[in-house]
Amino acid sequence: MVGKTKYWEEHGKTLYHMGDNPVRSYLIEMINSLKVKSLLDVGCGSGPMYEIMRDKNLLPERYVGTEYSGAFVEVCQRVFPEAIWIEDDMRDFINFVDDEFDMLLYLHSFCQTNKWMDTLDEAYRVTKKYVLICMWRPFTDDGKTKTSHHAQHDDSYLTEYGEKELEDYIKNIGFKIITADEMMNGKQYNFIYLLSKEKDDKKE
Numbered sequence: 001m002v003g004k005t006k007y008w009e010e011h012g013k014t015l016y017h018m019g020d021n022p023v024r025s026y027l028i029e030m031i032n033s034l035k036v037k038s039l040l041d042v043g044c045g046s047g048p049m050y051e052i053m054r055d056k057n058l059l060p061e062r063y064v065g066t067e068y069s070g071a072f073v074e075v076c077q078r079v080f081p082e083a084i085w086i087e088d089d090m091r092d093f094i095n096f097v098d099d100e101f102d103m104l105l106y107l108h109s110f111c112q113t114n115k116w117m118d119t120l121d122e123a124y125r126v127t128k129k130y131v132l133i134c135m136w137r138p139f140t141d142d143g144k145t146k147t148s149h150h151a152q153h154d155d156s157y158l159t160e161y162g163e164k165e166l167e168d169y170i171k172n173i174g175f176k177i178i179t180a181d182e183m184m185n186g187k188q189y190n191f192i193y194l195l196s197k198e199k200d201d202k203k204e
Helices: 006-011 022-033 048-055 070-079 116-126 163-172
Strands: 038-042 062-067 084-087 101-107 127-136 144-147 159-162 175-185 188-197
Touching: 022 048, 022 101, 022 127, 022 175, 022 188, 048 062, 062 070, 070 084, 101 116, 116 127, 116 163, 159 163, 163 175
Parallel strands: 038 062, 038 101, 062 084, 101 127
Antiparallel strands: 127 188, 144 159, 175 188
């Protein structure tokens, strides 16, 4: 693992979920509608999506959470011992094989990677059907983004890319963009991509 900081190890010692909200409900409805049987929750934090899906009786047959912070993994293993929680790096998965999951979910975690192309490459490798990405305020008015508030604690989270650059790369590696939605949750702006693992017929 690279770029670990004391901040992340301390940050991961606390269980915080904030309960269900419109964005999480929307994502869960989407996952359920696609009849996902195996889900990899990438950057699972302290397990909020697992808890909500469990309480709504909407868990897929296989649910695995992976997290960059070993402290978060320890929290999840203690609070939700019935599920599988693994410490891994979304930029270079070492625990997962090709086409292992129906869907990879990135809830506010994709926008924290400093190697977004490597992250998308790994997503394409490990999923066999879908990738669902929800990002905080990903693009500024000039089409660039600098992620995220965590960057003040760990400079491995500094990155910049534009919306067109991101979408071009998504298509070039073989994904099709099924959904590109904007959604507010209180004062928090979210941008949501649903990708399928197939060539985009419109790609030039």
